[in-house]
Amino acid sequence: IVKAENEVEGIISRAQEEAERLHERMIEEGGEKAEKAKARIITMIILEGKKAVLGEKQKILNEVYAKVEERIRGLDDRGFKSLMKRLIMDGCREKEAEVIVGEGDKKRIDGKLVEEVNKALGKKCDVKLVDGKARIPDGFILRYGKMEVDNSLGSIVRSLKEETIDDVVKKLFR
Numbered sequence: 390i391v392k393a394e395n396e397v398e399g400i401i402s403r404a405q406e407e408a409e410r411l412h413e414r415m416i417e418e419g420g421e422k423a424e425k426a427k428a429r430i431i432t433m434i435i436l437e438g439k440k441a442v443l444g445e446k447q448k449i450l451n452e453v454y455a456k457v458e459e460r461i462r463g464l465d466d467r468g469f470k471s472l473m474k475r476l477i478m479d480g481c482r483e484k485e486a487e488v489i490v491g492e493g494d495k496k497r498i499d500g501k502l503v504e505e506v507n508k509a510l511g512k513k514c515d516v517k518l519v520d521g522k523a524r525i526p527d528g529f530i531l532r533y534g535k536m537e538v539d540n541s542l543g544s545i546v547r548s549l550k551e552e553t554i555d556d557v558v559k560k561l562f563r
Contacts, residue, residue: 446562453557458546462527470502473529476540477506481514483533489519491541493527 464472477488490498503518510516523530525541532538 446558449561450554450557453561454546454550457549458542461542461545466497469497473498473540474502474506474509476545477503477516477529477531478510480531480538480540481510481516481533484514486514486516486531486533487519488516489521489523489530489532491523491525491527491529494529498529 461469461472473494477486480486488498488503498518500518503516506516519532525539525544528539528541528545530537531540
């Protein structure tokens with residue numbers, strides 16, 4: 390009987406030790422799972438925060454370029470014509486080019502402006518004002534051969550944005 394009692398006590402002792410080890414391992418694994426879950430939640434919160442900040446930055450950039458377009462639209466006739474003249478001259482890549490004016494700027498981009506362009510370009514390029522229907526609301530289309538270049542104000546600002554976005558971001562969001 391003593392031998393059996395000793396054996397039972399040994400079995401119970403080993404079972405208690407095994408139960409204790411199992412308990413500690415479960416607590417450790419649970420703690421690790423909790424830490425991983427916590428880390429995932431923190432990462433998600435950080436990402437959501439960064440996403441919100443990025444969204445606000447994009448909103449600010451859109452507002453900046455909308456203001457640029459607004460300022461171009463608000464130029465007085467002299468400033469607007471100067472800009473359009475420069476765009477036409479910069480766009481002339483062939484011996485002949487045609488300017489098709491958008492509906493909103495038929496009064497500001499006229500024959501006199503095209504004459505000034507031709508005078509400035511000399512024999513480099515002969516620009517003609519075409520009375521056609523432009524598929525743009527404002528600005529002009531410059532056509533040479535089968536090639537057409539959209540110089541609507543929206544297109545001009547998009548091109549400007551592509552060229553300047555890196556510098557603007559650096560200056561706005563240091």
